[in-house]
Amino acid sequence: MSNKTYYFTLSLTYExxxxxxxxxxxxxxxxxxxxxxxxFPAAKILPHMSQLGIRGRFRLTLTPENKFVALERI
Numbered sequence: 001m002s003n004k005t006y007y008f009t010l011s012l013t014y015e016x017x018x019x020x021x022x023x024x025x026x027x028x029x030x031x032x033x034x035x036x037x038x039x040f041p042a043a044k045i046l047p048h049m050s051q052l053g054i055r056g057r058f059r060l061t062l063t064p065e066n067k068f069v070a071l072e073r074i
């Protein structure tokens with residue numbers, strides 16, 4: 001079986017991102033382009049954080065067993 005790929009757009013303010021550092025948020029839930037809900041650890045999105053927060057289009061890749069492979073800004 002091949003990996004699963006999900007595409008979504010995310011827009012979080014810097015303040016919303018800080019909730020992770022305060023321990024208030026451990027996971028992020030998004031809806032992909034096909035309206036499927038996907039939940040993944042918030043730590044995976046933090047490399048994409050800037051002074052403005054997190055904004056952009058992303059591709060999430062998971063194994064067939066739903067294990068994290070990659071999260072890329074596209």
